[in-house]
Amino acid sequence: MTDTLLSVRNLSVAFHQGGRTSTAVDDISFDIKRGEVVALVGESGSGKSVSANSILKLLPYPAASHPGGEIVFNGKDLMTASDAELRNVRGNDITMIFQEPMTSLNPLHSIERQIAEILDLHQGIKGLAARTRVLELLNQVGIREPEKRLAAYPHELSGGQRQRVMIAMALANRPELLIADEPTTALDVTVQAQILELLKKLKDEHGMSMLFITHDLGIVRKIADRVCVMTKGKIVETGPTAEIFANPQHAYTRHLLASEPKGVPPLSDTSKPVVMQAEGMKVWFPIKAGFLRKVVDHVKAVDGIDLTLRAGQTLGVVGESGSGKTTLGLALTRLISSKGRISFIGNEIAGYSFTQMRPLRNRMQIVFQDPFGSLSPRMAVSDIIAEGLKVHEPGLSEKERDARVAGVLEEVGLDAATRWRYPHEFSGGQRQRIAIARAMVLKPQFVMLDEPTSALDMSVQAQVVDLLRDLQAKHSLAYLFISHDLKVVRALANDMIVMRLGKVVEQGPSERIFTAPQEDYTKALMAAAFDMKAVDVPAIRQ
Amino acid sequence: MAADIVSADPTLLAGRTGRLSPVNRRRWDNFKANRRGFWSFWIFLVLFGLSLGAEFIANDKPILVSYKGELLVPALVQYPEKKFLGEELGFLAVTDYSSLEVSNEINANGWMIWPPIRYSYQTANSYIPHSAPTKPFWLMDKAERCSGYPQGEADPGCTLGNLNWLGTDDQARDVAARMIYGFRISVLFGLILTIASAIVGVTAGAVQGYFGGWTDLLLQRFIEIWSSMPVLYILLIIAAILPPGFFILLGIMLLFSWVGFVGIVRAEFLRARNFEYVRAARALGVNNRTIMFRHLLPNAMVATLTFLPFILSGSITTLTSLDFLGFGMPPGSPSLGELISQGKSNLQAPWLGFTAFAVMSIMLSLLIFIGEATRDAFDPRKTFR
Numbered sequence: 001m002t003d004t005l006l007s008v009r010n011l012s013v014a015f016h017q018g019g020r021t022s023t024a025v026d027d028i029s030f031d032i033k034r035g036e037v038v039a040l041v042g043e044s045g046s047g048k049s050v051s052a053n054s055i056l057k058l059l060p061y062p063a064a065s066h067p068g069g070e071i072v073f074n075g076k077d078l079m080t081a082s083d084a085e086l087r088n089v090r091g092n093d094i095t096m097i098f099q100e101p102m103t104s105l106n107p108l109h110s111i112e113r114q115i116a117e118i119l120d121l122h123q124g125i126k127g128l129a130a131r132t133r134v135l136e137l138l139n140q141v142g143i144r145e146p147e148k149r150l151a152a153y154p155h156e157l158s159g160g161q162r163q164r165v166m167i168a169m170a171l172a173n174r175p176e177l178l179i180a181d182e183p184t185t186a187l188d189v190t191v192q193a194q195i196l197e198l199l200k201k202l203k204d205e206h207g208m209s210m211l212f213i214t215h216d217l218g219i220v221r222k223i224a225d226r227v228c229v230m231t232k233g234k235i236v237e238t239g240p241t242a243e244i245f246a247n248p249q250h251a252y253t254r255h256l257l258a259s260e261p262k263g264v265p266p267l268s269d270t271s272k273p274v275v276m277q278a279e280g281m282k283v284w285f286p287i288k289a290g291f292l293r294k295v296v297d298h299v300k301a302v303d304g305i306d307l308t309l310r311a312g313q314t315l316g317v318v319g320e321s322g323s324g325k326t327t328l329g330l331a332l333t334r335l336i337s338s339k340g341r342i343s344f345i346g347n348e349i350a351g352y353s354f355t356q357m358r359p360l361r362n363r364m365q366i367v368f369q370d371p372f373g374s375l376s377p378r379m380a381v382s383d384i385i386a387e388g389l390k391v392h393e394p395g396l397s398e399k400e401r402d403a404r405v406a407g408v409l410e411e412v413g414l415d416a417a418t419r420w421r422y423p424h425e426f427s428g429g430q431r432q433r434i435a436i437a438r439a440m441v442l443k444p445q446f447v448m449l450d451e452p453t454s455a456l457d458m459s460v461q462a463q464v465v466d467l468l469r470d471l472q473a474k475h476s477l478a479y480l481f482i483s484h485d486l487k488v489v490r491a492l493a494n495d496m497i498v499m500r501l502g503k504v505v506e507q508g509p510s511e512r513i514f515t516a517p518q519e520d521y522t523k524a525l526m527a528a529a530f531d532m533k534a535v536d537v538p539a540i541r542q
Numbered sequence: 543m544a545a546d547i548v549s550a551d552p553t554l555l556a557g558r559t560g561r562l563s564p565v566n567r568r569r570w571d572n573f574k575a576n577r578r579g580f581w582s583f584w585i586f587l588v589l590f591g592l593s594l595g596a597e598f599i600a601n602d603k604p605i606l607v608s609y610k611g612e613l614l615v616p617a618l619v620q621y622p623e624k625k626f627l628g629e630e631l632g633f634l635a636v637t638d639y640s641s642l643e644v645s646n647e648i649n650a651n652g653w654m655i656w657p658p659i660r661y662s663y664q665t666a667n668s669y670i671p672h673s674a675p676t677k678p679f680w681l682m683d684k685a686e687r688c689s690g691y692p693q694g695e696a697d698p699g700c701t702l703g704n705l706n707w708l709g710t711d712d713q714a715r716d717v718a719a720r721m722i723y724g725f726r727i728s729v730l731f732g733l734i735l736t737i738a739s740a741i742v743g744v745t746a747g748a749v750q751g752y753f754g755g756w757t758d759l760l761l762q763r764f765i766e767i768w769s770s771m772p773v774l775y776i777l778l779i780i781a782a783i784l785p786p787g788f789f790i791l792l793g794i795m796l797l798f799s800w801v802g803f804v805g806i807v808r809a810e811f812l813r814a815r816n817f818e819y820v821r822a823a824r825a826l827g828v829n830n831r832t833i834m835f836r837h838l839l840p841n842a843m844v845a846t847l848t849f850l851p852f853i854l855s856g857s858i859t860t861l862t863s864l865d866f867l868g869f870g871m872p873p874g875s876p877s878l879g880e881l882i883s884q885g886k887s888n889l890q891a892p893w894l895g896f897t898a899f900a901v902m903s904i905m906l907s908l909l910i911f912i913g914e915a916t917r918d919a920f921d922p923r924k925t926f927r
Contacts, residue, residue: 335824361827374818378840387836388826438822 005209006032006055006094006177011069013050013059013233024050026233027069032177037203037210039224039241041217041256043457044428047233048213052179055211056090074176092122095170099182101162105154111138111165112150118172137168140205142198159321160191164198171202178203179211184219188320189484190535193528196223215458217256221245222532229253259459261491263469265314268494268509272310275446275478276332276364280340281305283324283331283502301327302338303502311445312472314479316493316510318486318525324502325482329448332480333364345445362392365439369451371431375423381434382419385409388442408441409434413467429460433467440471448480453488465491486529490514498522572919579915582908589908593726600659600719603639608652617657640699660703661716663723663876667706669699674714675884675891679705709893711884717897723876725901731792732857736850738796743803744839744846750804751811752834758808769801781869791870795860802853803846810842844920851913855906862902878902 013025025047032038040048053059055071055078071078073094078086098104106114115134119125125133131150138146141164154162163183170178180199184192200223203210212224220227220241227244229237229252237250248254284298301324309315317325331338334349334357342350345363352360368374375384385405389396396404406416412433423431432452439447449468453461465488472479483489489496489510496510498521506513506522517523524535574580598605603616614621616639623632626647637644640660648654661667669690670676679687684695687705691697708717746765750758780794814820815838823833864870865879878898885895 333825335821358827358829361825364825366822366825368818368822370818374822376819376837379836387823387828391827391829435822438826442826 003033004031005034005036005074006211007072008051008055009070009072011051011054011071012067013047013054013064014067015064017063023067024064024233025054028228028230028233028235030228030235030238032209032211034176034209035203035207037212037223037225039212039214039220039227040230041214041220041227042230043215043256043459045232046230048230049181051230052096052181052211052213055179056094056096057086058096088122091118091175092173093175094177094179095173095175096179096181097163097166097170097183099185101159101166101186102154104166105162107154110151110153111157115165115169115172118169122173133172134168137172138165140171140202141165141168142194143168158191159187160194163187163191163195167195167198167202171206174206175208177209177211179213181213182215183212185214185216189486190320190524190528192219193532193534196532197534199223217245217458218532229256255459259462261453261462261465261488263466263491265469265490265492265494265510266312266472268313269310272312272476274308274343275311275345276309276480277307277343278332278340279306281307281328281331281342282339283327283336284339300502302331304340305497305499305502305504307497307507309446309478309480311478312476313495314472314481314493316489316496317480317482317499318484318489318496319499320484320525322501323499325484325499326450327502328499329366329450329480329482333366333448335366358391362388362442363444364446364448365442365444366448366450367432367435367439367452370455371428371435372423372455374435375431377423380420380422381409381426384423384434385419385438385441388438392442404441405437408437411440411471412437427460428456429463432456432460432464436464436467436471440475443475444477446478446480448482450482451484452481454483454485461488468492486514486526498525569919572921573915576915576918579911579913579918582911583915586905586908586912589725589905590729593722593729596722596726597657597662599657600661600663600716600722601657602660602662602665603637604654604656607639607648607654609648609654610651640704642699656703658703659707659716659719659722661706661719663720664715664874665719666714667704667710667716668714669704670706670710670714674710675712675888675894676706676710676714677891678707678709678893680707681709708897709891711881711894712888712891717881717894720876720881721878721897721901724878724881725905727788727871727876728858728861728878728905731788731861732854735792735795735799735857736854738792739800739853740803740846740850742796742800744807744842746800747804747807748811748834748839748842751808752815752830752838754812754815761804762808765801765804769798771798773798777864778867778869781864786870786872788871791861791864795857799853799857803849806845806849807842810845811838814838814841848913848917848920851909851916855909855913858905858909 008031009029010027011025011029012023012027014021014023028051030038040051042048050059054066055073057078066079069079073089078089081089105111109117112131112134115137116125116130119130119133134150135146138149143149143161143164149157154165157165166183183199184195187195196219199210212219214220224241227237227239227241228235229244229250231252237244237248237253244253245257248257281302282300282304283302284300286295287297287299288294289296303324305328307315317328319325327336330336332342334342334352338350340350341348344360347360349357349360382402382405385408386401389401389404405419409416409419414430414433414437418426423434426434436452452468453464456464468479469492471477479492481489481493493510495508496513497504498506498513498519500521506517506519513522514526517526527533527535592599597617601617605615605617607614607616609626616637621637623634623637623644626632626637626644631643639645639648639654645654667676671682671686671689688695688697688700691700706716706718708721711717711720746761750761776798777794781791784790784794811834817837820833820837823837828836861870862877862879862882865877866883867879868883870879871877878901881894881898882902885891885898888894
């Protein structure tokens, strides 16, 4: 028995569509030793997931094909293995966990049934023995009170718990290799820290190897023994984690390492004019029950929040998913109704109707998280950007409007000649620039940024953060910056609010909160975000 | 500063024209990739185009007449008989160009061009060889097919254009002519009904989906009640009360057919009204109507357009069945349903039933093939290799 468990040699993957062939993975080679964690790092589209899926031949054949290469696992070439042999390896010797636990679990089966199915399939364990083993596994992955959870369906579990169940399924047959494809990307930072610690612990207990696919260098540093850096389908650098971080050789690795958002937020200045002020903001969604749909309770998405936002300043709103950050932003821009006082450049807008709001809409703008969803795929970029101008400055001639569109595109760093193209021809970062241009063309005073960098690759994130900071300085914009990513918030926001379940946990200058957090919840959030450390605080859910 | 950018580089303004949006280009390519549907589409367009000019294909009046140096267009303009025969002999208000007197008079003083089929849908052939319905001429020998004419085989009227290509029905009317006119009226009826019900249905679905809440709830309940009505019986009852006619039938059927569109459009609007680009448009201050038209309707159009050919063939079938039962178009009008019912009551004349069957099946198959291709074209997951 050799020391090497899996050896990938000169693997290539090609996709064929509409007569065209594109190479997604180009001649990559790497080894995984027993008990070792290898991380495959790269930005979206670098081919890391495709490489991982081709180990178990899970790609959509025949649209995908392997022009060359071999994958040797325990001395056997999986490339030439038959379907029956492969099925024996899948879920048994090699298992996978995926990014989105909600869609990887069957929503119609209880978790006991899902785990027991794998036991039955590969080991023939049934009945009471299976139940005992399922309980043991759920205990191992740290599900609290597993007996009560056996009959639960996936939708009854939180994201973190679902991912734990996925891990339990992956571990059920004591695999030799676990392939984890971005297992924490869809999770909150605190849960991410818990899952990472769990994976590390399980790996040590079972002595298995792990292939960890991620775009997050922080995770790599935390968990991996060795790193393979991938870009454009090629592995450009391989080496021990510490060495790569300390002394990156390839230009792309250096670029990736240098791409953490940098720079400092604007200085707090209380002499600047107040742009937006809110007192006692409340957004309650009624829960109705019974025949007459009586309101029995409320979901308190936002529950009594005060904030003040000045020109040229950024207020960061931080919190985990479901904490009500986005709802707060939508309520402030009057896209959903709320209670409480909102004053915007001298107008009490709380009770304004949609028509009353219209003249103020050009003063307040929004940039959304998903640059793929926020641009209509059926409109050319120039039409998307000009839409607001048509509403607010109807007097402009066709030519003037076009000039404004061209101008704002140059301002956000895009070539004005591209304005007749459609959104799908742009990359994620460019689309986000278009979305920013759409907001900026109206010359707003207040911009709500709803996770504008979350869907972007690391290096693009940094560029967008720089762009936002430049625009703020130039036009003295007030930003409401909503994010779960504390690193980006630190680079942009001078004030911040930490939200949890619709309420403020901590509020104040960001510098103070980042250096000396007062509340346990904030401390746990910081530990999880910056050190990937799970802190056991009652406020943190599983 | 911004203005300079534009004036400095005029090429920036180019490139806009003639650019089909990439989504639509892909759809058109997908549509073309379905060869059967693509050909069906063209064949249907040609047939429909030809049938729109039915007056120039099958008519009992010549297309063009040159009479005493004057050019006349009888197919479009009505000329009284006295124009040709003088006050004494010409007493009919509408000239019968096939009568010997008129054709001799015209041929002596000029010429005339007949359409390939010299019968309109209402023209009865008065020279049939035996009692109606008569066989198609190619089932009879020359002596038999001309036996109805006064001079028999030697009669100048016994020409190809005057013979009945597909025979006649029980009132000695030319089946080929009735088929062409019947096809036209069926397709026109189907098209108008489909477009009208699409407009009503899409509007209702859009309003429901976009505003949601009480609007949605009330309209939805109304539609449930409305669509559970026994449509065919109501059609029969109304048709018995109101005088039958093209637009009355259209109106009655429109009352019920729009419901089909509401479901899909409502679902699309419910889904898409929470898209980020719709929210972004709302944040820009764009009003509801513009959002519905510019951002949401294109989403719903995909489902609607996919539906259209199937609704079209459904409408045609309904009209045909009403005609077959005798509750459809007024008596005498060309209709495929009436042709089928004639075929049923004249089993000794199979050309009636065969003709109606062939036209109906070809027309409906073409529409279904087009519908399939349309569905492929709008399916984002469809790939052709």
